[in-house]
Amino acid sequence: MGFKGAIGVARRVLGRLGAVVAALGAVAVGLGAAHPAQAGYASLVVDGGTGEVLNAVNPDEQNHPASLTKMMTLYLTFEAIHQGRLHWEDELPVSRNAANKEPTKLGLEVGQTVSVKDCVLGMIVISANDGATVVGEALAGGSEQVFARMMTDKAHQLGMTNTVFRNASGLPDREQVTTARDMSRLAMALHRDFPQDYHYFATREFDFEGRHLTGHNRLMYRYPGMDGMKTGFTNASGSNLVSSAVHDGRRLFGVVFGGSSAKTRDKLMETLLDNAFANRDTDPKLVALAAGRPLARVARARGTGRVAHAGRARTVHVAVAPVQRRGHAAAAHQRVASGHAGRHVSAHAASKDRAHAKAVKVAGKAAKGKVAGKTHGHHHKVAAD
Template sequence: MAFALLALVAGCTTAAPPESVLAVPAQPQRYAAIVVDGKTGKQLFEVNSTAQRYPASLTKMMTLYLLFEALESGRVSKETQIPVSDHAASQPPTKLRFRRGETIDVDSAIRAMVVKSANDVAVAVGEYLGGGSEDQFAAMMTAKARQLGMTSTNFRNACGLPDDGQVTTARDMAVLGMALRNRFPQHFHYFSESDFMFRGRLVRGHNDMLGRVRGVDGIKTGYIRASGYNIVTSYSADGRQLIVVVMGAESARQRNDHVEALIQRSLSPMAADTKTRLMYAGQQPTGSPLPGLPEPGLPAQ
């Protein structure tokens, strides 16, 4: 049975209004959430945001981050063909069902990871960027996480399939979401796509938040049995930017309901102006003299 959690904004000591009471899953040890102002890094809400969780396909956000870096450095172009190995082709669904020896261009690979959450494509990209080794690529992913200030994240594969050592936090996923949006604005449009054409057929996506709430423009969903239903959502409208992370929901519907409720609450006048700030390494918050990351265990003030 689910229990009710009063969604208290950090720094607010009064009870939340009835509409902001969220039904937390029956396994609250899996649940985590955070809302961050994307411009200032102000933490507007959090529950278990520094507790380690399984990222599932949120992992592909880091695979995409490193692919975007490769695009910007000129290592690859959108026309570069990524080969599919036996290992990549053998990944379980969700996937595009490539066979060994086939290739996919980078532009289609990005869409396949964002929209379809294709595991075979993510592993193929990881092997390509990792010099033929997904293990090497996972080490690159973890190193990049540390550079960004994701202090509690470890990657073991490129796609997010179950691995006991592949863990993250809602806080770290918010950091990655902000970094993707702010460092790669020229590529962020991919995260707004809900479908794409591939080999003559329409491939539909999993992110039902697109089109549900005005201003939502990405980013990524994820699910494995051990994690529950995860999502990182970007909101940008009327001069406001938010990054909302929900992890461990019992269903896609519950996950989406929580995201919508957290967006509405964070946009309300009662949302607290906290001193706690969350930013990727090097980010300069708008209108603030306080750059840098808070300590991962820093309590809301």
Template sequence: MQAFRAGRGVRNFLAALFAAGSIVLGAGAALAETSWAVFDVDSGVFVGEDGGSRIQPPASLAKMMTLYITFEAIRDGRLRWEDRVTVSRNASIKIPTKLWVKPGDTISVREAVDGMIVVSANDAAAAIGEYLAGSEAQFGRLMTQRARQIGMKDTAFTNPSGLTDGLKQTTTARDMALLGLALQRDFPKEYRLFAQPSFVFRGKLRRGHNNLMYRYGGVDGIKTGYTDAAGYNLASSLNLNGHRLIGVVLGGKTARARDNQMATLLTRFSNGEGVKAPLVAMNVPVPTPRPAVEIAMHMPEMHMPEIEQGDGGFPVPSLTGWQIQIAALPSRGAAQELLDKVGSLVRTVHTGALAQIETTSRRGRTLYRARFEGFEDQAAATRACAMLKSNRHDCITIEVP
């Protein structure tokens, strides 16, 4: 009985210690300073920073490296888009956000990649890490090794998802900007996947949280992140009239504050402001720059405090089934180019319009429909079409069942 009381006392002490630690951690996150860095791809220099070398947790920005290594494996023939990856129990029990795949079930590499990019799926990241390296820990070592090779001198990864791992998983705003550059430079085709606002998983539409990408013209990705310890993180790429910038904000206090700070930085440095002498010089080549579905998240009901990690925002809602279509083109690249071109026109009428590309087949040929969705009713869709037609673009309104 005495032993039982002693054991209970130890448990109570540890519980109190854990609670105190949690409070301290929460306070630390709330008081953590925000750091940022902006890299000019054309000139190959950092044009501005504030605490750009400060060590901070990466949160889901770590998945950028998981994706880099995944793209590398596909390029080298060690992995194929259609390969099936078994989700282990370890991967399946990761905290949200995730795809909610049961242990022993499989997902394709493409589903895992889309899941990591769009909804920051922790189970998909863990599954890919285990598949490629045997364990999350081993994959973390591989991530850190690759980070050093691309110039990320102050980053250490311990797992593929970016989930908090004490003080062992760390990075800087400058390092994350270099990772964004490496993704664009080494995998320009795959990089375009970061522009996806949503993807289809098992017949359901899963929506992303990269809200700045939808409201700031020229932003074409790349990744958002949040943990209690890290705060709100964001890496963004801006391609404005051929001028490309990569910005990183770490430790934002809220998702909106993080996004607004990034928008301010991109505007400031795209207008030519920068340092007179380069902060760092690099020889870097300038990189060349889905479907009608049922809309549902389909995840177990939960309270938001249970979501320790995610993208630091909420999915952009689809208000109705009204869309507009501009064209059906023979390549995805042509469809994306057209959407980029007319996006600012559409959003002058409806700021919440989301670009999407839907594939279809006609007479044995694959076509790519360039569309915008998110209109509250037919009248809103019609007004957007009228704006496009007044600027000599074709447009039709579509009600998706």
């Protein structure tokens, strides 16, 4: 074999190796895309009095919580207030990390201060990512990463064994995951452990720095007896919702993950709660349809278990960083109203519901919607839904 022949053989070998490497790379990318928490769908309804699971679809499948994450941030905030480590009127410093959180936000600027109460209302009403980060950093000595570990520890104490938190707000992180069953445990814990603070979840609007801010939880405005709790959206999660409602003294908690739009998510929650209050089953196909997904992977469960009433989380002795605060502000002069919101004013840089595209049928009605935005990485946005 001459020199040119040897070169030709070498090129062919290298070409084959390149093809193998490319194939392996494609497999690796495929495995990454198949991450178990990528835009799954799930639902669960539980009786708040007995802990009985009334209806469940994929209740233990991990999904991204999106802004449902703020429910844990709020749990730790309420806990700190009742332990005397925080006070409603405390003014907390705004870091660059907090000020840079997009897109739903109070519009806080680096170096200013904001009250604990405004952060709480901001998280509940407009899902303010900057407000969540401010409180998280204050409770963890200035480190959102440390606060995320505190969140995960608390989750596990509450029995949320399939949950991991990586930030205070719910902005996208592939490792930030939870389940419908775990979120029902958190919802029940908030209601049980902080009965004097639970009413904040029913807040529909408030005033902040001269702006009137109205909420995203539109189902709460119209569903009789609903008094909370939290919406969430990222492209990776779809439209999520945790709700609680009371009829004739009976409280139910509902969780929906992966709705194709806020509209279909809300309609599904309405159907789930209506049926549960009436002691009727809900066809699991409706959950898949609300997510705009095929029906092949519907794991159904009804009356097959309970969400444990694990009492208040036990005390564990950990080093708690001193709360970072700046002085004590006078009582906040914002208005917290409970009536129907007459107009909708978005928070600074808040996103609106995305344009509708997929047609799905929920409870016999057609609803259109799509989850918009980038489809991978850390550039998803938390929508103001």
